[in-house]
Every structure is written in structure tokens, then in C-alpha cells.
Amino acid sequence: MCLAIPGKVIEIFEENNLKMGKIDYNGVINKACLAYVPEVVTGQYVIVHAGFAISMLDEEEAQRSFEAWDDFADRIREEGYEVTSAPLSDKKRKESDK
Amino acid sequence: MKYIDEYRDPEKIKSILKEIETEVTRPWVIMEICGGQTHSIIKNGIDQLLPKNIELVHGPGCPVCVTPLELIDQALQIAARPDVIFTSFGDMLRVPGSNKDLFKVKSEGGDVRIVYSPLESLKIARENPDKEVVFFAVGFETTAPGNAMAVYQAAREHLKNFTELVSHVLVPPAIKALLSSPKNRVQGYLAAGHVCAVMGWSEYEPIAEQYKVPVVPTGFEPMDILSGILSVIRQLEKGEYKVDNQYARAVSKNGNEAAQKIINEVYEICDRKWRGIGVIPASGMCLKEKYADYDAGKKFGVSNIETHEPEVCISGIILQGLKKPIDCPAFGKACTPQHPLGATMVSSEGACAAYYRYQRFKTNI
């Protein structure tokens, strides 16, 4: 359930007495209700579901998980596993296309 | 896209998979509650990337799937009224009632419109004062803030032609019901990230404590799901059981209090029937007496609803994680997305539809 995606607040305005915003998702802009994130300011990311921002996106927390995940990658490298961005299997395919 | 692509990166995925492999020593059964997670798992093939001794079973977290047939039939009756503009999320239009769906009602002359936000429904109500505008308010806790706001806002604006047909459901009572079942085999839970964003993760602490199961609020991208699984595995291997938030960028301990306030203003807890499962006490929300004027069920006094569920459909058992879609004799034969027998085949996040769309070639159907 509950498809919700992060977008950046690029404009804040009021409509029918509700705090609303224009949200940028990768270049496409959609309107969302910001009544549930009263503290949000432009430039911040919110998580939007069915036209409502249901949460602010905590960028510091996001950074923290990235760091934890980088540790995993480091550990694997130390243990001699190769980590690349190539598909997990069938690495040969790209070569055969050329 | 920022804050999406990072969580799909193959390098990260590969290293966390390795981490999971290192930690697992025994077979474990984990349930992802949320249909959105089921969709992501099956679409990305996460179940196939995991070590073989981790079994994922798919939970009941699909509002489209669990909305009771009586309510779908009620929606169909209301939508067919000539004085009504019936508005709904796109998800509900193909859900089969006892003998038709909302598309059929539309083709028969009903004014059925898809909206993306409940506020669009309010807009339609303002623009059509001579029509009754009904919004089909389904969903879990994630959708409740928006659906509650529509009613709250309608009351503030004294809009007399807007009502909701409410079928809200709640996650924690469903988890408890599953855990209390003697047939339960699930050992750890991935809690639905966006439900937790609204309600906070603290409401799962009593569950983890009482049933001694790890509960891990988890996001929806592949990396989110894998880090949720890693947390559950680590706890299970150590014999621990706690709530470990793995979706910290969106979920806090207490959730979104501004949203909870409006939800509690408009809705109250009630017993709710789940399609395929039955009545779960205190597992739903309905409009408070104070907002009875906005209750489409009351306003349109729908009558004589007799429902018919196809007997062969095992969606209830699938929603409880006891069987997989491929165990159903009708799967891919009598029951396909074109001719669904049960709601789990209709919703894009229903387990049956996900299996049908993404993994069918393995079953040779």
C-alpha cells in the first residue's frame, strides 16, 4: 500500500486556508498539501502520498544510512570481493552487445 | 531521482546481500506487511537475490485487496446514482464487486472520476454544487491524513454536497491477529514504512514485546527492503526482538503528530471486516458522529446488499501469508488480471497480481 515518493518543495502558498506547495520530482512539478509538515521551507524534501506531504525527509538520517552501507562495501572489498556497478549476474552481456 | 536512485544502486545492493549472507545461519520466515513492498520485492526480484533459507511471505497490507466486498458493492450502488459524481483513487476502479466494477458502472452512465488527491474531490464538489460528490476513502494509516483532511476541510467550508464512503483499515490490529493465529509461521516483520511515517514506530513496541518478534519499519526501495531484512535477520540470529527503525529518513518515533490530530478529529476506531480474512476487532476507522453529515453510507442509505465471493479463491489465506499465489488452483487459469476472482489479483500490489505479472514464466502458465 501507500505509494509515496520524495520531492523537493520549490514554492509554498496558501489555498482554501491550507498550506500548499509545488513539489519538484525530477523536473516534473505537482501540487501537494503541506498542512501536515507545517515547519517545511522551500528547498527541503518531503514524502508525498496521494497529494499530501506525510513526512519531511530527514537528510541527515539518509546520510547516516549511506555511510553505514558504504561500510558494508568497504568490508567486502577488504575481504577480496569485487564490487562494481555492473549487473549482479551475466556481466558478459554488455561485451557481447558490442 | 534524488533519494530514490541511491536506494537502487547495484553496488550497494550487492554489498548488503553479502552482509545478509554472512549473518544467516538458519532458515527464517519474514513477512513484509505492505503490498507496496511486495510489489517492489517481486518487481526487483529481491526474493530471488536473497539466500535460499530466507523466506519472504506477503502480508495483508493492500487496501484494495482487503476492502470488504459489501463496501465495494455499496460503492457501485452509490456511483450508479444519477445525482452523484463518484470520485476514487485509480486503484479501486477495476476491483470486482459481486457482479461488476466501477468501470462497468461508468460505462452504464455513472459519473465516475479518478482523482489523485482527496482535495481534488473537494474541488469537484465546489465546482458542482448541484451534484453529490462522493469520495471512496479507502486505505491504511498513510492515506488517512488526506482523507480526513478532505472531510475536515469540507466542514470548515460548509460544503453540503461532499461525503466519503469510508473503509479505513489499521495495521497493528492486523499484525496482532496474524500473530495470534495458531497457524502463524512468521518470525519477523517488515513494518510498512509510510504507515509508520504517519503513526510513528512506537506503536509497534508493545507488539514486539508481547509476541517476541522483531518488527522493523522499512521503506520501499530495494536497498530499504534489504536493510530491513538484514535487521530482522540479525535480531533473529541473536534471539532479540525489538523495533528497529530502518526508514529513519521518513519515520520518527512518534510519527506525524499534525496528521494524527486531524485523523483523530474526524475518524474513530471501529471493528472492520477484511476481505478474505473476516472481522478484526478495532482494526478500522470510520467517521465520528460529529461528522455524520459527511458519511456517504448514511446519506445514501444503501440497501439489500448480498455479496458473492467465488468459492475457489484463496485470497484470504494468501493475505495471511499461509499460502503463495502459485498454490492456488485458479491462479493464472480461472483467475487472471483480466478476469480476477479475488482482489489480490486486481490490485497491482496484490500478491497474486504481482506473481502473475512478474514471475509467471517460472510456473509455465
Next chain:
Amino acid sequence: MKNGTMENDDFALSCPTPILNYDTIQLAHGAGGRLSAELIEKVFLPCFENEILLKLEDQAQLEKPNGRIAFTTDSFVVSPIFFPGGNIGDLAVNGTVNDICMSGAIPLYLSVGFIIEEGFEVSELCRIVDSMGKAAKTAGVRIVTGDTKVVNRGSCDKIFINTSGIGVIPNDINLGAGYIKPGDKVILSGTIADHGMSVMTARDGLSFESRINSDTAGLNYLVRDMFKVSKKIHAMRDPTRGGVAAILNEFARSSNTGIRLFEETIPVSDEVKGACELLGLDPLYVANEGKLIAITASEDAGKIVEKMQCNDLGKKACIIGEVTDENAGKVTLRNIYGIERILDMPIGEQLPRIC
């Protein structure tokens, strides 16, 4: 991809601004009398100008072309009728041009049938007809016969357009799903889902503030370029309704081969990606109106793609998959994690979803 709003779309009528006695379409405009004549004379003829049409006979009289004839028809009922990057008019011309040239044919002549709801703005009709004239000119086809009917208010939604078209297939070209065989490559001419998402984001009820441009375009010169470098193109189709997934499923079924796509090779623009994530749609199922899919012999695929990339309409052309003898009749998609899943035939129109 540029974002344009409808207000600042570059729009200038190349045909003279017509002066009609009415500013909205009346039933009489379709009744064959004076108003019909005025509409033809002042709106259609200036935009569609060519000597065959100018004769104003009941039928177009055409020379017999040298070769097999490709003949096709399509009706256009898109809503909204104006969307960023195009309107129902150029869509109707390009759509039929593309259906013709997917056989390798050179498109020659089109017919146009309008069904218009009474009360429709004449100025909007002029914009539509003007775009049709421009699209026909760009594709080098002539609109040689036509018809207009006006129906009562409520009997159609603003305007519906049918176009039929004729082209001639060069003698050495034979395309069809039957020629597809294992080992062939799947070529896509550019980004997917632009048209479908353009129309969807232009619709009321979905709260979009910015727009995505439709990719509507006639592909006949791109096809001509492709045949200049290779005759080993086995089948070709334009992935309109149902998107890339629908076309490839048709190919897989009728050729009884398997088609395997590689997800990371399929180009999708940033805006389309964003809008699809937001509405829960899969771009592989969303319509295109200026893209083609070609199944070609493996050995020629590289040079065909290179040639396509020299044409503006094929700048992002690439190989997105291959034909296999496994999974006959099915299309599969291999994702960036190396996991292969089925890419099924779409069930109906994709709906925006919240879960």
C-alpha cells in the same frame, strides 16, 4: 526535454487567419450548404493546400504508384485535445504516417474525417487544422480528401478525427513479425512514455503544475534513413497504446520467439521518470507517438542505430534487447540486478494509483 506550458507554446498560424461568420461550429457547418463551403474554403483548403484536394471532387483521383500499396486507418479521440508538444491534429497526421511507414512504405496520401461537436470554437479548429497541414508538409504527404460532420452537443467530446493513408512499399522491402528470428536485436528509436505522460499530466484532476512534451512526430524519414544502411530490418512497429510492452508482446506471440529486454538500456527522460514514480505507472506500458521499435539482424543493428542517431528523431536510438529461442511467445525484462521477470501484455489503460 523542455517543459512548456500551454500558454507559451510557440503558436503561429501559418495559414491566413480565417474570417468566418460564426466563432463556434454550428450544425450547418456539417450540412453541406453555404457554411460547409465556407469552412472548406477558409479553413481546410489554405492549410491542406494541394492540387488534388483543390479539385474538390467527391473523391481524390490518384496515379497508381509503382509497388505494393500500404493502406491504414486510425481514429483519434485524445482528451485533452491540446497537450504540450502537440494536439489532436498533428497527432492524427503523424499517427497515420507512422502506421504506413512501419511497413517500410513511403507515405503518399491521407484522407481526413472530422466529427465535431456543435459549439466547438472555430479558433481551436483552426489551430488543429493548421497543425495538421504543418505535420503533413513535414512528412511530405498530401491530404487529398476529407469530410466534416457536426453532431449535437454531447454526442461527441469536442472533436474526433479519423485519418486514413496510402503509401507505396519499395519492391525490395518485406517486413513482418513472421521474419523475426532468434538472435535478432531489438532497436528503440528514443525515450519512451513521453506522449502518454504528456496527455496524463495535462489532464484535470492530477494536480500537475508543469508539463511534459509529447513526442508526436512523423517517422517516415527516419525509416528511410534506416533502410539506406540496411535491408535486414525484419519487423517494425510504433509503440503507441500499451507502449513498448504491448508491441513486443505482439511480436513475441506472432513470431513465437522470446524477447529479452535489458532494463538499464531503455531511455526514459527525467521528467517522465518523475511523473511515473509519482503516479505509480510503468513507462514500458505508456504510449508513444513518435518512436519506433525495429527488430533487425544482429549484424546490422549497430550501423542502423548509428544512422538513426544522425536523425533528430532517432538521437537516442539504442539496442534494448534481443530475440531468443527461450520463453517463446513471451517478453522478459532483465533488471540491473540480473534478475529476469516477465513483461506482460497490458490489461487496460494504466491508471494512476496510490498504492
